[in-house]
Amino acid sequence: MTFQSLCPTDLITVLMTLGDDAPHVALLRHDQNTPTFEESHHSLQKRLCHWAETLTHCPIGHMEQLYTFSSFPMQGQTPHIHITYLALSSSHPQSCHGSLYHHFPWEDRRSESGNQNLARFITKIEQWASGHEERQSRIAPAFGLYELPWDDTRVLERYELLWESGLVPRSIPADDVTDGDSRRLLATALSRLRARIRYSPAVFELLPKAFTLLQLQQAMETVSGRLMHKPNFRRLVLHQKLVEETGTYDRSTVGRPARLYHFRPAAMASCYLEAAFLPLETPTS
Template structure:
């Protein structure tokens, strides 16, 4: 008779919000505080969403399953399974892991420090790939080398290459780590997914207040992508696609001419392609 050992499984919600200069994140571990499953909840995701909102007091407008990871706490042990979800909220939870760019500074192309670190990494990783065609074929699209464009959605690929080449550690540069040291990989996966989502879905609007200015929308895209946008062209793109509509109100307590407040048009749900802004309207350096 063959006996099968069940793998320990935990549920993790990666709650993303917008900070002033960077996306912020809170990791909610459901193995420590098991969510209550109610009859009115028709899915695991709905139960986790309700639990996360109750725990953080942050409304969650969007949630999706992110990835299923496995890890081995010790050699020879059975694997641990981590089922993860990505959640977006316009509110900021009290307890969080802080800025994502604290963990991945090279992903913020707006920062002189981040760009300097990225340049050092590129020099080192090109040396690591020398005389290894397979490595060269992997680093080229990940880091925008050899005339290839920079793709901001390749966060996970860049992190895994940097870890494989010995340039960054697997654990986070903070005390907030799991016993398995997989948090950095988890956060890289979440940032990759979020950057991809804002290209072809209205996910960015789940991180903004219901009414916002066009400047706030532009700054949100810049914060998430880690790149500056060309202001006039960005606004033309948003207005041309009819993604937003005026609310009739204006932003208060601002110097100079009050800015119009807009809101997302639900009718634009199927035609939200803000990602087309990334390369054509990126601001010149």
């Protein structure tokens, strides 16, 4: 398969998985120099999914188009068009670009050190916005300032402000995928994933088929970068009947074995894991 257009076009898959303590990501680029797709898949998305699974040996549970953007490798050169997709897997590829919180440390608010890290960035961004009404009006909702709430889905807005202010670079080390615009792509992917776990079963695609309620809570905390109130979270999951017991137990840890659950496909249309009417965050967040 080749791409015929006014400028070079390629496909990029952002493969998201759960690491031990952070979302991990692998950027996979399919361009004119990559082997052609299998003709057995009539959908471009299905072809790309099959190619990514073959390349990484990771089964992909969910895939969707992310966004399309252009980049300019060097001044005066023809821009490149990048069509990007977000893919979720419960497995880990052998090679990846590492922890998302390594590239966006201000997004992880699960510890005191993480909140202190965010505070340092806020101090600097407030200095940049000082005396500029337009800048202040933009940083307030993005960083939850001046009594506005913190919105974990505003990852892209926060990154763009930090880049515009000169506090962070555009690219990540050894970026050979997006011609230097990788942080924007990763911020967009994390924003999309954080939004999807609010109203869809996307988080279950990052977990094994059988999991404990604690593992589910930890997955939500890892993606959102926030700690959640354990009783409230379990009450919400069980009240919505999102999961059901498998009849087996997790005996891999010391102490009382934990019940194993799996997602109920019948709950597909009523999955609201971050319902606004129920306080899920811990009282100290």
